[in-house]
Amino acid sequence: MPSTVAPVTVCVVIPVKDDAESLERCLRALLTQSRPAESIIVVDDGSTDGSASVALAYGARVVPSIGTGIPAAAATGYDAADADVCARLDADCVPPADWIARIASEFEESPTLAGLTGFARFIDGPRLLRGPAIWLYLGAYFISVYTALGHWPLFGSNLAVRRSAWDAVSGSVHRDSLVHDDMDLSFHLGPLREIRFDRTLRMGISMRPLTHPGGFGLRLRRGFRSVVVHWPAELPWLRWYRSFNAPVSLGNQGGEVIPRA
Numbered sequence: 001m002p003s004t005v006a007p008v009t010v011c012v013v014i015p016v017k018d019d020a021e022s023l024e025r026c027l028r029a030l031l032t033q034s035r036p037a038e039s040i041i042v043v044d045d046g047s048t049d050g051s052a053s054v055a056l057a058y059g060a061r062v063v064p065s066i067g068t069g070i071p072a073a074a075a076t077g078y079d080a081a082d083a084d085v086c087a088r089l090d091a092d093c094v095p096p097a098d099w100i101a102r103i104a105s106e107f108e109e110s111p112t113l114a115g116l117t118g119f120a121r122f123i124d125g126p127r128l129l130r131g132p133a134i135w136l137y138l139g140a141y142f143i144s145v146y147t148a149l150g151h152w153p154l155f156g157s158n159l160a161v162r163r164s165a166w167d168a169v170s171g172s173v174h175r176d177s178l179v180h181d182d183m184d185l186s187f188h189l190g191p192l193r194e195i196r197f198d199r200t201l202r203m204g205i206s207m208r209p210l211t212h213p214g215g216f217g218l219r220l221r222r223g224f225r226s227v228v229v230h231w232p233a234e235l236p237w238l239r240w241y242r243s244f245n246a247p248v249s250l251g252n253q254g255g256e257v258i259p260r261a
Contacts, residue, residue, distance in 0.1 A: 005108045008084040009038040010100055010160075013077030014091055015070050017045040020054045022092035022206070027058040029094045035101035038083050042091075043073040051091070069177020071184065074156070078166045087160040094123055094204035102201055103160045114165035114193035115186070117154045118201025125207030133210060142197070145183055148227045150239035151190045156182035158203035165193055174229065180219070183226040187234060191243035 012030060016023050023042070030040060042055035045065040052062045063080050065073040078086050085107050089095060106116055120138060122130040138155065145153035154161075159182060169188040173181075189195055209215050 006111075008104055008107045009082075010085045010087055010104050011081040011083035011163075012037045012040045012087045012089070012100070013043065013074065013081060014040070014055075014060075014089060015043045015045055015065070015073035015077065016047060016051045016055070016091040017073075018047045018049045018051060019091040020047075020050040023051055024054045024058070026089070026091055026093055026095075027055065027060060029097075030100075031058060032097060033095070033100045034097050035104060037087065037100050039081075041077045041080055043077040043080075045069070045073040067175055067177075070156075071173075071177060071179055071181035072175045074181040075170065075173060075175045078161070078163075079170065081163055081166075084163055085160050086163055086166060088156065089159075089203060090157045090205070092206040092208065093157050096202055096204070099201070099203070102198075106196070106198065106201075107160070107162060110194070110196075112194055113196060114162050115154055115189050115195040116160045116198060116201070117152065117182075117195070118158045118198050118203060120155070120158055120203045120205045122207045123204040125211060130207070133207065137210065145186070145223075145227075148236050148239075149186055149190055150236065150243035151186075152195050152197040153186040154182045154189075154195065156180065157205045158201065161185065161189070165189060178222060179226040179229060180222050183223065184229075187226075187230050191239055192246050 014023070014026065030037065040060040042060045042062050043065050044052050044062055045068060055062045063076060066076045074088060085103065087100060087103050103116060107113055120134060122134050125133070141155065142153065173188050174184050186195065209219060
């Protein structure tokens with residue numbers, strides 16, 4: 001019997017700023033995927049090194065960021081995407097060979113799925129610390145943000161969003177650099193659309209957020225702002241109430257849009 005699953009196209013979005021060496025490694029991994037992406041967009045956030053040249057050499061489309069910072073760069077990439085699904089990772093990520101295939105499969109099998117995210121492993125740093133550190137780092141992220149949202153949050157180094165769902169919220173997301181784009185997008189997609197966490201959807205990521213001087217503190221401050229900028233309309237108990245009383249998932253439909261604070 002022929003399959004009735006409608007195929008989806010996938011565009012990979014990579015924000016980058018002065019990270020040519022890591023970007024090259026990331027693009028090599030994307031070009032050896034078991035199921036290649038239809039397109040790859042590298043959003044250049046004002047790089048002064050050879051990041052743009054590396055992207056072009058690997059066949060990616062280079063788009064200048066409209067604004068500064070990762071939220072603006074990620075949004076610019078989603079806006080420019082020419083596929084059914086936008087897959088997002090960072091320049092210092094190394095995706096496993098089946099990453100795109102798994103994303104495409106989940107969106108094909110679930111027409112109402114709006115957002116998909118997964119877990120990760122550290123690919124650098126002290127080897128003995130990689131396992132415990134990733135569980136502490138991502139465990140704290142998912143537990144704390146889940147509590148604030150009332151549903152699974154997206155993780156910026158390993159996420160995918162249906163393009164039509166992005167179109168529905170693109171005018172209300174915060175594109176400034178004072179928020180985490182993944183947390184902000186999670187606020188605007190949920191709770192009326194389905195966001196799924198797949199623990200088997202893995203990604204290789206750098207330990208730089210924990211080892212870069214001042215980096216972890218900056219992430220905490222921006223994480224706090226990413227939550228409170230949506231208050232009081234999106235206080236946790238209000239979101240949990242809406243989540244419990246939500247109708248059948250709206251998936252890629254428009255649904256509720258949170259106004260920009």
